[in-house]
Amino acid sequence: MPTHRELARDHGIALATATRVYTELAEAGLVVGEPGRGTFVREQFGYDGVEPQRVAHGNRVADLAFNQPLDPGQADDLRDRLRELAATGDIETLLVQHPPGGRSTDRAVVATHLLDAGIDVAPENVLLTGGAQHGLDTVLRALARPGDVIAVDELTYPGIKLIADVQGIELAAVRHTDRGMSLGSLEKLCRERSVKAVYTMPTLHNPLGSVMGADDRSRMAAVARRYDTFLIEDATYAFLAPDAPAPLYAVAPERTVYVASLSKNLATGLRFGFLVAPTAHRHRLVRTLKASSWGTPPIIAALAVAWLRSGAITRWTHQRRIDARSRQHVAARVFSGLDYRAHPAAYFGWLRLPSGIRAVQMERTLAAQGILVSTADEFSVRPHPPAALRISLSGTPTLATLERVLETIRTELPP
Template sequence: MARARYKKVVDAMAADIRAGKIAPGTRLPTHRELAAREGLALVTASRVYAELSDMGLVSGETGRGMFVRESTLTSRDDIVRRVFADDVVDLNFNYPSLPEQAGLLRNALRALASSGDLDALLRYQPHGGRMHERASAALYLEDRGVGVPADRVLLVSGAQHGLAVAALALLQPGDVVAVDALTYPGFKVLAQSLRLELAPLPAAIDGPDLDALDRLCATRRVRAIYVMPTLHNPLGWVSPERSRLRLVEIAREHGLVILEDASYAYLVEHAPEPLAVLAPESTVYVSGLSKSVATGLRVGFVVTPTQFIETFERVIRATTWNTPALMTAIATGWINDGTVARLEAQKRDDAARRQAVARAVLDGLEFVGHPCSYFLWLPLPGGARADQVASKLMRDNVSVSTAEPFATSKHSPHAIRLALGSVDMDVLQRSVETVKRVIEHYAC
């Protein structure tokens, strides 16, 4: 009988939330108040909230209570569809581009059409890429501070594929991987798919809390650590050399594999040495051209210790057989003729200008970010809730991301991330002004 009553309470509250009878952001009764109101045991009232939380309808905050979540934000697919609607300003995803890029692609295709090697592009390629293209990639990576021979560079279908290849090659279901408490959502999805356990590390000033990592490794069998030391997404930090050396020391002491994601590293000039240089025996370095050139150019680079090369090539074969030859031909041609270097320099300038615009508008609010990155992190002030802010902005046709996709810990902070690289500059300024206005409204 008690079970039937508790289920009825769950169903009734869920129906009221979905119908809008209980508005998003509403503070719900305490567990004890709910138990008294519905005639339930305290433990049964806790089960009510647990089920509503599993349904994505409510969320609890330590010291504040239980709140109704914004239901329009529970479906990631719905957000993606709205983002790509013509009337929505996209501050959620970054796909920075320059006006000349379509013309560059047109010229590159013409050059390929007249090349003598065209037939070769229609055949299977070596799993890690043709050696002359790997050599071009090695030259590109040398400019990023990673000087390795061509046979240690593998070509993959973008940085996300590179991370997947590394995880499939080196990790097993159930392995513990240390990650930042706020990290790249694509790695979270990958870990979930491969049934890896993510162990969140709190943030220090300019990187993960390495004392916490050391304690974690002393108590758990940690297999790897996933890090973005040069331009972290979403927090924008660039870890200093001392932190990198300490991380390498801990990794060596505990036998960790280091997965170094350098997708946004091109935006930082004169960065400290990559972890792949400091610990080449245990670091897998992953980067690509999706952010620095174009999101549709799915060409990535993986630098791996020599002992892992054959394993990685088998995984590339199992997942894509080889990187599409047309893509790699275009990408390496642009590396060789200086196009990639020129585009990256222009995007560094573009990102710095966009940062300056956003920071000027947001003056007076707290934000975290690198002055040359394409994103900003905004912890929300006062009583502002991330789901309320994001929902109101979506109704105003501005799409932003809350902390939830980035959070690896149990509770997501109330914060939003602004992606600055996907809209025209005048639209960016107006949209960030809208963001500030909405935040200030809910912070009152």
Template sequence: MRPPSYKAVVDEFAATIRSGCLSPGTRLPTHRQLAAQRRIALGTATRVYAELAAMGLVLGEPGRGTFVREQAGFDGLEPSRNLPVRRTADLSFAQPLADEQPDQLRHALRELANSGDIGSLLRQQPPGGRQHERAVVATHLLDRGIDTAPAGVLLTNGAQHALDTVLRVVARPGDVVAADALTYPGLRLLAAAHHLELAPVAGGAAGPDLDALDRLCRARRVRVLYTIPTLHNPLGWVLDRATRERMADLAREHDVTIVEDGTYGFLDSSAPPPLQTFAPQRTCYVSGLSKSLASGVRLGFAVVPEPLAKACAASLRASTWGLPALVSALATGWIADGTLTRLEKRRRDDARARQIVARTALADLDVTAHPASYFSWLRLEPHLRRDRVAAALAQEGILVSTADAFATDGNPPQALRLALSEPPLEDLPAVLTRLRAVLEAFPL
């Protein structure tokens, strides 16, 4: 079977771009110009550019045109982390770690070695975790405003695994999942893996446009609403109580299951209660300890309504069978003895200190950030393109995340997310000053 004729145009552009004959930043013909030049329909020309964008070769900028994309590989949903020079700072991934934590790990391992039944750690755990460890997490969640029995808590291999488990149960291939136009990249990966359609919901500085969500739910059969109400990733908003209440009302009105991501919620202890408390029978709350404890401690959890618990446990059995007993014992031990509470307090103080540094170093730039957040959202000047800025920063040893990773609507803005937790606090001013210098060095 012959391929569609437009494929020849796609292949021609792809070869020209990859060969370097079309350099990064080259503006391509408009859709109408391409249609006229190649004697193809306007819709076909649009499809050509859509396929090139999906291949990571071009960027479409509303109102400006289509441009050849920087091919260095330091932007996009899964950017390269192999820098061309020695790494100066990783601002692409939030992975806070306190200096004393290695010693805490040594102490905890000694405690486990001296425990009465260390052999139990060699046995298979049930899907969802052992009952006493689920009870520890349920008690911990009381401080988040969530009151649930241990049976309603399922332990997982990190928050991403919790999200994966829940989506497998509440959605089927082809289902529509409403999500913010900019949101957590892990959702996009799971949506692609499970063949779910992400329907973007526009938002502003304070949160999503709930009128737009209402219209979407009236126009489409939305199965799931994914939301990050406290310390949104990447925009940092914290939804007020009235917004949470209305979101819960909309979910009930349109029979939508809410999947609430609470991963960063611990950073703002003054936030309103989780959405789960407003609609407990239709909300699955997912979170983990990667940001509060350590990214290498892969313990996550899902709080699910009772009718979904059995199906979620079966999904866990199908994916991993059970948790690594050593990890769950370590993590729940740190929760039970108060280590996690102390670390969360330290993280909150640390995040606020870093935001103060960022506000000073990035003054007068278009930055959105919550004062308790570990990241900042930097909108670039009109003459700057996110892929070229990311590549230029990589040449300075600085990794960043571009808006491509977070966009669900196919039109990423010219913006970067800066994760502030990895560089030592005393080095952060110099890192951000260097980042600013790279931005200012681009010609107008």
């Protein structure tokens, strides 16, 4: 595409108007800006939309765009749990709508589970949701308004971008470092603008894999108190790093909403998540849950609680940690010599592409071979994303298959 100045000159419009045109085109997914190279038309080959038709399932070699870890024995365990539910004397309770946020007995089980995460909270401050995405949507609907500013990392979870777009909330990008969100940049933003909340992933940031240290967590809490903003802590992948510092909620419980789920250590299809809410915000969050879906379907809640009580979640969590480290070890070996960044316990990695290689071109080249990946523009809050891929490592069934797929990606890059 022409430069902003060329577009303005050729069409007789102001430079600011040309810039706004490119911004709207980028937001619509029609163009992508690449630093130092210009603006390019995105190839529209069915990789976007509500239900992307990427590659026919039978032609897929591997889906490295989405993490869906599963253990071979989980299907059999699901059958056993369903039989147990069918045989219980109170099965009629599964046909009755539970309270918004879940029953007190179920919330108590989750509160006990959270002790392993470093959170000691009363069951009434735990609210059950239909997954972490539902939890994030609930938090922003309850505690923010259209036009509010939410501080996020310059590369962040795509789900928060989608929620903000739908709700008319502005995401303000904050520089990210190897230690996590830059607290100097965050404080500068808070001085200059009215920041309603900070969305952060302090333990196993997605997609960069950083883990924020204890001192920085305390500093972030201090910044939030100084500017009277609340914190949204996304702990979706935190279970993979059990040695990480205490959650932000433990540091600033009066202003932190902790969001997590069992999607990655149980199954992505069983939508079971939970919020840990400060008492001051609990009523508003419950009302928002009541206005949307009321929370988690009773059958899903019963299955999840049964797995928590039996210790199955603890067992699968341990297996996930071993599996993630094994897969990450393979990725580090295959991508040795490339600009590959990942936490050793993460189920994903960040691969910066060599100069001259465009991410969307690499995405299509790999798709033609049945390999799905995510490009940086899905995660970028800024208008010019880096040329990089987010590689999910749990989308293939075996380590051997994963190694072959990663070797295929490696062969598409310069030596």
